[in-house]
Amino acid sequence: MTSEILQLFCLQFAVYIVWACPAGWIKHGPACYHMGPEVESWFDGMTMCQIHGSNLASVLNQEEHNFIVSLMKQYKKDVVWLGATDWDNEGTFVWEPNGDKMNYQNFGHGEPDDRLNQEDCLLIDGSSNNHHTFVWDDRNCYDRNYYICKQMDDITGNLVG
Ligand SMILES: [Ca+2]
Numbered sequence: 001m002t003s004e005i006l007q008l009f010c011l012q013f014a015v016y017i018v019w020a021c022p023a024g025w026i027k028h029g030p031a032c033y034h035m036g037p038e039v040e041s042w043f044d045g046m047t048m049c050q051i052h053g054s055n056l057a058s059v060l061n062q063e064e065h066n067f068i069v070s071l072m073k074q075y076k077k078d079v080v081w082l083g084a085t086d087w088d089n090e091g092t093f094v095w096e097p098n099g100d101k102m103n104y105q106n107f108g109h110g111e112p113d114d115r116l117n118q119e120d121c122l123l124i125d126g127s128s129n130n131h132h133t134f135v136w137d138d139r140n141c142y143d144r145n146y147y148i149c150k151q152m153d154d155i156t157g158n159l160v161g
């Protein structure tokens with residue numbers, strides 16, 4: 001084995017053994033997820049995630065959406081804040097805190113509707129008492145809902161996001 005290959009092997013092994021999710025977090029793909037145990041405003045949810053080295057979760061594709069929905073079902077949390085707002089530009093949701101553009105969306109029919117001109121924060125709504133079945137909706141950021149944090153694997157440079 002050349003030293004180059006050996007180095008690569010060691011690096012991969014180091015990444016493998018070092019990267020584990022904190023206790024209480026669930027590993028999926030390149031990230032760790034944690035369902036907030038209490039309802040919070042969007043702001044307080046984001047703060048709690050950040051205190052724990054993460055952000056409110058971004059959802060980058062259908063597979064990740066499906067995974068988070070599976071966690072919502074598992075933990076019996078019908079309505080869960082995600083990490084996006086249209087605070088900067090009404091009607092254009094971006095992933096916070098970096099303002100990353102959305103390349104994937106899964107809004108329910110008629111959403112986002114900015115109801116009463118007061119809905120700037122994103123959640124997944126799985127409530128059984130309306131027409132929303134695990135699709136995205138904008139809500140008042142001060143509403144209190146469950147929330148999900150997402151911590152990226154920082155070893156490969158995808159730092160917290
Ligand atoms: Ca809005």
Ligand SMILES: [Ca+2]
Binds near residue numbers: 111114115119137
């Ligand atoms: Ca709405």
